[in-house]
Amino acid sequence: VQLVESGGGSVQQGGSLNVSCTASGFTSPLTLENKCMGWFRETPGKVREGVAMIYTGGRPIHYADSVKGRFTISQDKAKKTVYLQMDRLKPEDTAMYYCACDSIGDGRIWSNDEKYNVWGQGTQVTVS
Numbered sequence: 001v002q003l004v005e006s007g008g009g010s011v012q013q014g015g016s017l018n019v020s021c022t023a024s025g026f027t028s029p030l031t032l033e034n035k036c037m038g039w040f041r042e043t044p045g046k047v048r049e050g051v052a053m054i055y056t057g058g059r060p061i062h063y064a065d066s067v068k069g070r071f072t073i074s075q076d077k078a079k080k081t082v083y084l085q086m087d088r089l090k091p092e093d094t095a096m097y098y099c100a101c102d103s104i105g106d107g108r109i110w111s112n113d114e115k116y117n118v119w120g121q122g123t124q125v126t127v128s
Helices: none
Strands: 002-006 009-011 017-024 036-042 049-055 058-063 071-076 081-086 095-102 123-127
Touching: 002 095, 017 036, 017 095, 017 123, 036 081, 049 071, 049 081, 058 071
Parallel strands: 009 123
Antiparallel strands: 002 017, 017 081, 036 049, 036 095, 049 058, 071 081, 095 123
16 A cells, blocks of 8 residues: 655745645555545654545545645545645645555544554645
8 A cells, every 4th residue: 555645846925735645555355445544744843743634435524723724635536546735825834744544444533643554755845
C-alpha cells in the first residue's frame, strides 16, 4: 500500500493550492473503501498537526480549527485520490504536508497521527 502526494509549491499569502494524495496497492480484500484518510502537516520544532480527515465511505469530515473555512478535503473514489484545497493561505500554513491512511480501522481520534498506519512521503507548501 502506497500513498503519493503531489501539488505542493510556493504561493503568496492569500493564494490557493491544491494538494492531492493518490493511493495504490490496495488489493482485495484490502480496499480504500470505508477508510479514514487524513492530511497532516509538520514544521521543524513543532508537533505534527492534523489538518483534515475524510472517511472514504462518506461522512464524517473533520478539520482543524486553524483551517476551518479555508481548507476543503474531498475525494475521487474512481481515482483513489484525496484532495486538500487550500484557500486564503497564510504564512503559518507553511509546512510539509503528509497524507495518511488508517487501513485497519484504528479507533483513535482523527487528529492523532498514531491512528494512521500508511503515510505518504510529503509535499512542501510554502506561503510567503
